Amino acid sequence: MKNESSQPTVAVLLPCYNEEVTIGKVVRDFKRALPNADVYVYDNNSTDRTAEIATAEGAIVRKEPRQGKGNVIRAMFEDIDADVYVMADGDDTYPAESAPQMVEKVLEGYDMVIGDRLSSTYFQENKRPFHNVGNRVVRGSINGLFGAHVTDIMTGYRAFSFNFVKTYPVLSRGFEVETEMTIHSLNNNLKLYELPIQYRDRPEGSVSKLDTVGDGIRVMSTIFRMIREYKPLPFFGTLGVLIGLTGLGFCISVMIEFWQTGFVSRFPTLIGAVMLVVTGLLLFITGIILDVIAKNNRKTFIIESNRFAWLRRHIK
Structure with missing residues (x-):
């Protein structure tokens, strides 16, 4: 040009x-x-x-x-x-x-x-x-x-x-x-x-x-x-870890109570805690999947940029 x-x-x-x-x-x-x-x-x-x-x-x-x-x-x-x-x-x-x-x-x-x-x-x-x-x-x-x-x-x-x-x-x-x-x-x-x-x-x-x-x-x-x-892995991974650890904390409190009394008196807390742990795991897995996609997108960008540069040189 x-x-x-x-x-x-x-x-x-x-x-x-x-x-x-x-x-x-x-x-x-x-x-x-x-x-x-x-x-x-x-x-x-x-x-x-x-x-x-x-x-x-x-x-x-x-x-x-x-x-x-x-x-x-x-x-x-x-x-x-x-x-x-x-x-x-x-x-x-x-x-x-x-x-x-x-x-x-x-x-x-x-x-x-x-x-x-x-x-x-x-x-x-x-x-x-x-x-x-x-x-x-x-x-x-x-x-x-x-x-x-x-x-x-x-x-x-x-x-x-x-x-x-x-x-x-x-x-x-x-x-x-x-x-x-x-x-x-x-x-x-x-x-x-x-x-x-x-x-x-x-x-x-x-x-x-x-x-x-x-x-x-x-x-x-x-x-x-x-x-x-x-940066989906840091984004979703951090969010997933925080939510998962919160759920795990509630699970541990319910388990301690069970070991001490032999009963689970806080079923809603237990159910909510398990849901938080599952949500955290899903978010972390989502981050891993999206991170692979993001890396593939970067590879595609590099390939397309190289192809574009090659075409421009030869058009000249």
Whole structure:
């Protein structure tokens, strides 16, 4: 997918919703940083002049009627072909001058380059304390589960390879899509690189579209769902062990009473305890079965990714 001068093609992806205050500067900055790149602005039902300003600045503007950042990214990944993709927000919080380094890392062979805000200025620039807490909670839970060391799980500034974009299934509809990308990459052992960037807060007059509580709940729901799907044995196994041990504890108390008196006076407790033990065993067995399926899914993903890469090389 090279152009006539055999240079890698680069696409800058800017999902936007009501960003007329900043979109003009963002497009100019990326055109300056990546002069040979195509800058795409996907307008997600904006009610202001976002699309008009982006067009005037030379961006390729397209409409996405399905509301939500995840839906916009899904459309971008489906529509646009390039060797390297750089994704940022239209709110002027991410430095375009870091984009060439991100592109270079993708060309070196990384599947996804993460613009790491948290190692630099995020906690000083971001004025929303609950967002800071949320980032720490999400980072700790995902790194702990996958044994990883990713610093910025939820950043919106990323660069991708062609193979990543065309094999990544975008399931989320909203802002939780970045968390989904990171979990997908860790689960499938993709090559990640974190590049520290200088984050800056939104300029005056620019309003965040994030709902701290609502989007936070959606992010945590996404983590819960993906842990259940990608790590079923720890999920169902832990739940099964806890329920089974609870039932076993009740069984032991009834058995002690039987040894002391020769009678079972708490039949409802005994029946409930046995049911808890059986439920715990079933959950543990379910975790084992789903874990085998999840491993087979990872094998299938690797095989399909290799086949996709082989076809792309030969089509070129």
